[in-house]
Amino acid sequence: MAEDKMISRQAALNELKRLGISGEQVYLIDFIPLLEIVWADGEAQPSEVTILEEFVENHVDNINKQAGCKVLELDQAKEFVNRFLVKQPDPEIMKTLRRFVKPLRLSSADQKENQQLKESLLCACMDIAASAVTEYPYGLHDRFCHEEKRCFFSILESLSESEAAEQEHFPAF
Secondary structure: OHHHHHOOHHHHHHHHHHOOOOHHHHHHHHHHHHHHHHHOOOOOOHHHHHHHHHHHHHHHHHHHHHHOOOOOOHHHHHHHHHHHHOOOOOHHHHHHHHOOHHHHHOOOOOHHHHHHHHHHHHHHHHHHHHHOOOOOOOOOOOOOOHHHHHHHHHHHHHHOOOHHHHHHHOOOO
C-alpha cells in the first residue's frame, strides 16, 4: 500500500469533496474501517451494529469536546453510517475511503492523539469482529472468521505508520 503514504491531506480532502463528503463530515471518515469489519463476513449482525452505534455516539461526543463546541450532530453521524448499513457497500469503495483516514485523521502534529485514535479504531474493529459469528458451533480459532482476519490486518496496515514493521509482527492471510 505504498500509495497510502503518497496521498496528501489536501488530495484526500479534494477526493472526499468530489464524493460528497466535506466540512465537518470529514470527521465521519473514521467510521469506514468499522463498517468494513461489520461487513467482512458478509453480514451486518445486530451485535456488530450495536457496537458501531456506541462508537459513533462516543466519537461525536469526543470530537465536540475536543473542538470546545458542537461540530458534529449525532443525527448527521448516524445518517452517514446508516447509508453504509442499508446494504453491503462495494469493498473497493470502502478501501478507497479508508485510504483517507490516515492523512486526514491520523496525521496531526499530536502523535499521542494520533495513536489514541488509531488504537480506538482498531479496538472497535476487534470488538465488532468478536461480537458475533456467522455459524455455531465454531472452532477455537474461528471466533473471527478468515474474512474478518484478512480485513482487520488490511485495516491495521493502512492505519500504521510503518507498514513493513507491522508485517513483521502479523501474519498475512
